[in-house]
Amino acid sequence: MNIQIAPSILSADFANLERDLNAISSADMVHVDVMDHHFVPNLTLGEPIVKRICEVTDLPVDVHLMIEDPDRWAPEFAKLGVDSVTFHMGATHAPVRLARQLRDMGVKASFAVRPAESVEPLFDILDEFDMVLVMTVEPGFGGQKFLDNQMGKVRRLRDQITARGLNTRIQVDGGVSAQTAHIVAEAGADVLVAGSAVYGADNPNQAIDDIRQAAQAAFRA
Numbered sequence: 001m002n003i004q005i006a007p008s009i010l011s012a013d014f015a016n017l018e019r020d021l022n023a024i025s026s027a028d029m030v031h032v033d034v035m036d037h038h039f040v041p042n043l044t045l046g047e048p049i050v051k052r053i054c055e056v057t058d059l060p061v062d063v064h065l066m067i068e069d070p071d072r073w074a075p076e077f078a079k080l081g082v083d084s085v086t087f088h089m090g091a092t093h094a095p096v097r098l099a100r101q102l103r104d105m106g107v108k109a110s111f112a113v114r115p116a117e118s119v120e121p122l123f124d125i126l127d128e129f130d131m132v133l134v135m136t137v138e139p140g141f142g143g144q145k146f147l148d149n150q151m152g153k154v155r156r157l158r159d160q161i162t163a164r165g166l167n168t169r170i171q172v173d174g175g176v177s178a179q180t181a182h183i184v185a186e187a188g189a190d191v192l193v194a195g196s197a198v199y200g201a202d203n204p205n206q207a208i209d210d211i212r213q214a215a216q217a218a219f220r221a
């Protein structure tokens with residue numbers, strides 16, 4: 001399976017988003033963090049901006065919803081031209097129903113777990129999802145330190161996906177850089193989100209390539 005790199009625009013310049021979207025042409029997708037001041041202690045952007053991002057970028061758009069009540073709001077984001085919608089275990093009431101609704105709308109469904117949440121409850125419903133996001137920081141802010149204690153979770157998830165013969169992607173988000181990429185890839189993650197490591201670099205495309213190379217060399221199939 002090929003490694004995919006998803007730069008997070010949380011670390012981009014929000015006043016120059018189109019310029020910063022054009023600066024990551026070597027990425028596989030663009031990761032858009034939606035925060036609502038309730039599920040996490042930060043507030044970012046909503047539907048009108050996600051819609052414009054989809055219009056100006058050629059990359060698939062991956063929306064990470066860190067919001068309350070995704071059962072109500074996630075389908076609204078699925079209408080905007082995005083490729084995938086991720087919602088959080090701690091916020092949803094009916095993940096299977098929501099995943100099916102998103103897939104029926106033609107977008108990929110993805111389920112996220114925070115550092116204190118386990119992946120085991122997901123095992124029997126894994127086939128309902130295209131991707132599982134294992135947070136490697138507490139969600140809310142860019143630039144936090146990578147939590148390597150989440151790697152057991154990534155490994156157990158990879159083992160389940162393999163045992164069940166599924167194609168579910170494993171995404172990691174938080175503190176991922178060219179220095180930590182080998183750790184997540186070795187554990188079995190194949191979609192790497194990176195915000196500050198990409199947009200904090202002088203050359204974002206070079207940073208993407210460095211992360212990809214480090215991950216590819218270490219990936220556990």
Ligand code: DX5
Pocket residue numbers: 008009010011031033064137138139140141142143144173174175176193194195196197
């Ligand atoms: C944090 C967000 C991340 C964030 C990652 O809650 O979900 O996507 O942008 O930023 P870095 O890569 O700087 O840790």
Ligand code: ZN
Pocket residue numbers: 008031032033064173193
């Ligand atoms: Zn994110």
